[in-house]
Amino acid sequence: MPVxxxxxxxxxxxxxxxxxxxxxAAxxxxxxxSALSRRIEKLEAALGAKLFDRTTRRVTLTLYGQNFAERSAQLLDNVESMLADIDKVSEERTGLVTVAAVPSAAYYFMPDVIRRFQARYPRVRIKLIDSSAGNVMEAVTRGQADFGICFAGNLPSGVEFVPLVEDVYVAACRRDSPLAKRKSLTWETFYQQDYIGLDxxxxxxxxxxxxxGHIQPARPSLCETRHVTTMLGMVEAxxxxxxxxxxxxxxxxxSLLAHVPLTEPVVKRTVGLIRxxxxxxxxxAVELEKLITERYQLPKDAEP
Incomplete structure (x- = not known):
């Protein structure tokens, strides 16, 4: 019989x-x-039997209703017991999840994600591979990481991308710099300053x-680094x-760092989850993915 x-x-x-x-009861x-009455009517219609005798003052179970009450009580007890067991299994679950992430995403996403995930699964360990975009992609495609967090680029075939955050580029400077007081900075003006580049x-x-590519820097960078975090250390110094x-x-x-929006053009990158x-x-791994996407995933109409 259909349920x-x-x-x-x-x-x-x-x-x-x-x-x-x-x-x-309601x-x-x-x-x-009235909502309770509709639920009871729905149940009686589904079962094809009357469950209650109704009077103006009280409702009582029919013979069929008494039998159904015993069986449904057992069913609900079993469901509640099963859910309690699932919660217990979640608390006791162990294992390792490996996530590859570009350093800025690791800094932005992962501390809060790890804290929330370990509150749910205290015995699960998370290994974080914080490296360049190319290394993140390689870790995912070779199966060294369960999934990765990276910005959109030329994705190899067989790799899915779930957009999470649209990130803009800004000029990082010291708070005591005259630039920190500006509302924005064009890229041409940026390249006229003493700046640190990436290799x-x-x-x-x-x-x-x-x-x-259409902008010709007025001067070369003072030095080049491989990671953004190193650049920020240089700025701070x-x-x-x-x-x-x-x-x-x-x-x-x-206390030392500030940032100013970069314009003409505004440059954005979309950071997302790759698998x-x-x-x-x-x-x-699925549970950790779910935690990240539920918390950060871009709305469909905002995806690139």
Whole structure:
């Protein structure tokens, strides 16, 4: 027989059995009496039998209703016991999840994600491979990481991309710099300053070279680094300014560092989760993916 009712209908039935009054039973499960009545009618229609005899003052179970009450009570007890067991299994689950992430994304996403995930799965370990975009892609395609967090680029075949955050580039400078007081800075003006660059192995460098190829820097960079975090250390030390993804900047107000939006053009990158198509993930890897996407995934109409 097709099942045309759900657990909420059974909980409504149980409440009415317990209290014998539509008003009191409805209050106990936060429904209106009319909504409770509709649930009972739905259940009776699905079963093809009358469950209650109704009078103006009280409702009582029919013979069929008494039998159904015993069986449905056992069913609900089993469901609640199963859910309790699942919670217990979650708490006791162990294992390792490996995530590859570009350093700025690791800084922006992972501390909060790891804290929340370990509150749910305290015995699961997370290994974080924080490296360049190319290394992140390689770790995912070779199966060295369960999934990765990287910015959109030329994805190899067989790799899926789930957009998470749209990130803009900003000029990082010291708070005591005159530039920190500006509302924005054009790229041409940026390249007229003493600035720190990224070397050609950096995914950020490749992205900027592609999008800013029409702009000829007025001077070369003072020095080049491989990672954005090293650039920020140089800025903090007063070596120069740097163009960095906004998500790489300190999330709380920093005593030394500030940032200014870069314009003409505004340069954006989309950071997302990458995974191998068709790969069967472990339960805990799927749960960690779910935590990240539910918290950060871009709305469909905002995806590139």
């Amino acid at each position: 045309n009712f759900d657990l909420n209908d059974l909980y409504a039935f149980r409440a009415l059995v317990e209290y014998g009054s539509f008003r009191v 209050e106990s499960i936060c429904l209106s009496p 050609k192995t950096s995914g950020n460098r490749n992205l900027l070279d592609h999008l800013l 007063g070596v120069g300014i740097a163009a960095v993804p906004a998500m790489s900047m300190p999330r709380a107000e920093h 191998q198509s068709g790969r069967i993930q472990s339960y805990i």
